[in-house]
Amino acid sequence: MKEADVRRAERRFADRVGRISARPGAGWAIHFEAVERAARGADIILLSVGDHEFPTPEPIVEAAISALRAGRHHYTPAGGIPELRTAIADFYRRSQQLSIGPDRIVVVPGAQGGLFLLLQCLVQPGDEVLVPEPMYVTYPETVAATGASVVPVPLDAAHGFVLDPQAVAARITPATRALLINTPHNPTGTVLTRATIDRLIALCQDHGLWLISDEVYAGMVYGGGHASALSGLARWDRICVVESLSKGCAMTGWRIGWTVSPPDLVPHLENLMNVVTYGLPPFVQDAAIEALRRIETLEGTIAERYRARAERVCEWLSRSPRLRVHRPRAGMFVILEPLGFGGDGTAFARALLDEAGVATLPGESFGASARHLVRLSLSAAEERLDEACRRILRWLGESC
Numbered sequence: 001m002k003e004a005d006v007r008r009a010e011r012r013f014a015d016r017v018g019r020i021s022a023r024p025g026a027g028w029a030i031h032f033e034a035v036e037r038a039a040r041g042a043d044i045i046l047l048s049v050g051d052h053e054f055p056t057p058e059p060i061v062e063a064a065i066s067a068l069r070a071g072r073h074h075y076t077p078a079g080g081i082p083e084l085r086t087a088i089a090d091f092y093r094r095s096q097q098l099s100i101g102p103d104r105i106v107v108v109p110g111a112q113g114g115l116f117l118l119l120q121c122l123v124q125p126g127d128e129v130l131v132p133e134p135m136y137v138t139y140p141e142t143v144a145a146t147g148a149s150v151v152p153v154p155l156d157a158a159h160g161f162v163l164d165p166q167a168v169a170a171r172i173t174p175a176t177r178a179l180l181i182n183t184p185h186n187p188t189g190t191v192l193t194r195a196t197i198d199r200l201i202a203l204c205q206d207h208g209l210w211l212i213s214d215e216v217y218a219g220m221v222y223g224g225g226h227a228s229a230l231s232g233l234a235r236w237d238r239i240c241v242v243e244s245l246s247k248g249c250a251m252t253g254w255r256i257g258w259t260v261s262p263p264d265l266v267p268h269l270e271n272l273m274n275v276v277t278y279g280l281p282p283f284v285q286d287a288a289i290e291a292l293r294r295i296e297t298l299e300g301t302i303a304e305r306y307r308a309r310a311e312r313v314c315e316w317l318s319r320s321p322r323l324r325v326h327r328p329r330a331g332m333f334v335i336l337e338p339l340g341f342g343g344d345g346t347a348f349a350r351a352l353l354d355e356a357g358v359a360t361l362p363g364e365s366f367g368a369s370a371r372h373l374v375r376l377s378l379s380a381a382e383e384r385l386d387e388a389c390r391r392i393l394r395w396l397g398e399s400c
Contacts, residue, residue: 016144016145016147019141019144019145019147020141020142020144020145021141027346027349027361027362027363027364027365028137028361028365030048030346030349030350030353030359030360030361030362031046031048031049031359031361033353034046034048034353034359035359042357043357044353044357044358044359045357045358045359045380045384045387045388045391046359046377046380047358047359047360047376047377047378047379047380047385047388048359048360048361048375048377049361049377049379050186050247050331050332050333050377050379051252051379052247052250052252052302052332052379053379053380053381054250055250056249056250056251056254057249057250057291057294057298059290059294060249060251060287060290060291060294061287062290063286063287063289063290064283064284064286064287066286067282067283067286067287068283072282072283072286073282073283074282075278075279076279076280076281076282076285077270077279078106078270078271078273078274078278078279079105079106079107079266079269079270079273080105080106080107080258080279080280080285081107081282081285082102083285083289084107084285084288084289084292085102085105085107085258086102087288087289087292087293088100088102088105088107088258088292089101089102089105090292091292091295092228092230092260094296095295095296096226096228096230096231098228098230098231098233100230100260101263103263103266104260104261104262104263104266105258105259105260105266106258106259106261106266106269106270106273107256107257107258107280107285107288108242108257108258108259108269108273108280109255109256109257109277109280110244110246110255110256110257111214111216111242111243111244111246111257112138112142113255113257113276113277114242114243114244114257114258114259115138115139115142115212115214115242116142116145117259117269117272117273117276118212118240118242118259118261118269119142119143119145119146119148119178119212120145120146120272121265121268121269121272122177122178122210122212122240122265123143123146123148123177123178124146124147124148125146125147125148126147126148126175127146127147127148127149127175127176127177127178128148128149128150128151128173128175128176128177129143129148129149129150129151129176129177129178129179129180130151130153130168130171130172130176130178130179130180131143131150131151131152131153131179131180132152132153132154132155132163132181132182132185133152133153133154133155133366133367133368133369133370134155134161134187134188134335134363134366134367134369134370134373135150135152135182135366135367136182136186136187136214136366137365137366139180140367143180148177151171151173151176152367152368152369153167153168153171154167154367154369155188155190155369157324157326157335157337157373160190160326161185161188161190161326161335162190162196163181163190163192163196163200165196165199165200165203168200168203169203172203172207172209176207176209177209177210178209178210178211178212179200179203179204179209179210179211179212180212180214181200181211181212181213181214181229182213182214182215183197183213183214183215183217183226183227183229184215184217184218184220184221184226184329184330184331185217185330185331186216186217186331186333187333187335187361187363187366187370187373187375188326188328188333188335189310189326189327189328189329189330189331189333189334189335190328190329190330191221191225191226191227191329191330192227193227194227194231197227197229197231197232198232200229201229201232201235201236201239202235204236204238204239205235205236208238209238210238210239210240211229211232211236211238211239211240212240212241212242213228213229213230213239213240213241213242214241214242215228215229215241215242215243216242216243216244216246216247216257217247217248217330217331217332218243218248219247219248219249219295219298219299219300219302219303220247220248220299220302220303220306220330220331220332221303221329221330222303222304222306222307222310222328222329222330223303223307224300224303226330228241229241230260237262238262239261239262240259240260240261240262240265241259241260241261242257242258242259243257243258243259243260244256244257244258245257245288245291245292245295247302247331247332248295248298248299248302248303249291249294249295249298249299249302250298250302251287251288251291254284254287254288255284256280256284256285256287256288303330306331306332306378309332309378309382309385310327310328310334310378312382312385312386313334313376313378313385313389314327314334316386316389316390316393317334317336317389317392317393319393319398320392320393320396320398321339322338322339322340322396322397323336323337323338323339323392323396324336324337324338324339325337332377332378332379333375333376333377333378334375334376334378335363335373335374335375335376336360336373336374336375336376337372337373337374338372338374343371343372344371344372345362345363345364345370345371345372345373345374346362346363346364346371348362348374349361349362349374350362351395352374352392352395355395356391356392356394356395357391358388358391358392360374360375360376360377361374361375361377362374362375363375376388
């Protein structure tokens with residue numbers, strides 16, 4: 001075979017495959033190794049991922065079962081069944097006093113699916129997307145899949161990881177196309193105020209940028225008080241929000257969420273849905289309607305559970321002078337800042353797993369500026385969280 005023929009016969013993958021490959025050394029290796037050890041019977045406390053240890057509430061499960069038995073097995077519209085889109089609009093009316101029409105809503109396979117679809121529609125090669133850092137672990141690859149680039153906006157731990165609109169403004173260039181925010185924030189648990197969101201909207205308006213707001217933890221603000229970017233629609237229409245039922249209704253594995261966007265963007269999102277999933281299962285959407293009927297009660301209960309867990313863990317771990325503990329205002333994580341480990345959160349997390357049997361996620365998973373941090377998940381039963389804290393303190397040489 002000629003050399004040219006050999007080259008043509010070589011297996012080749014598209015460039016985007018490389019762009020969305022997991023970042024080398026991104027910290028996930030510790031999580032996956034911990035999962036494997038636990039599966040082999042090792043006594044590992046898994047605090048490296050945010051998935052509730054309790055099940056989806058029974059009425060939601062029963063709604064899906066009833067739908068299955070009723071023959072709800074067939075294709076659905078790409079943007080979601082009308083009943084669910086209306087239920088989502090009603091939810092915003094009740095919870096945020098916002099008038100969001102169903103014509104702005106597209107039902108998607110989880111917030112991650114929604115973010116992927118939005119970015120595919122809004123940015124392209126050569127564009128820049130501003131993202132606060134630490135950032136959720138999939139953001140860089142989700143942006144990279146479009147050919148665009150992430151421009152991090154570092155958050156300062158000394159100032160409570162609060163996003164400064166001036167820091168955002170300083171990073172805007174002619175290539176900037178969008179600002180992607182996450183409130184409440186994963187991994188830090190910070191919550192943007194209405195005033196800050198208004199300033200960010202004004203920035204986007206001044207520079208003609210899209211504002212994409214990931215609000216999947218909206219229902220997990222301790223004590224309530226979430227401010228949605230959607231409140232700015234009257235002033236600036238280039239606002240998109242991603243939401244889901246994963247966290248607030250304990251439906252992580254159901255993969256059901258939605259986007260809210262300008263009506264003229266909706267057909268493009270629906271076209272993408274058609275070529276990616278061709279709609280979502282009707283029985284899952286029926287279960288989502290049931291969840292939305294109960295969402296205020298469910299979110300309140302779950303948020304209070306995690307608030308109590310956060311308080312408990314922070315009280316335990318603050319006993320050690322070798323840890324700086326950052327108290328969250330929302331969500332299901334606590335950020336730890338190990339002191340005396342050379343600013344290497346990955347080394348801390350590795351040793352903690354190997355020597356104490358507690359799995360956490362190193363900060364480098366959330367961006368280079370977070371490499372000195374560690375994220376600890378609160379998604380374990382209280383007795384396991386207590387045991388994890390005891391192990392950490394003993395490992396650090398503290399009495400407990």
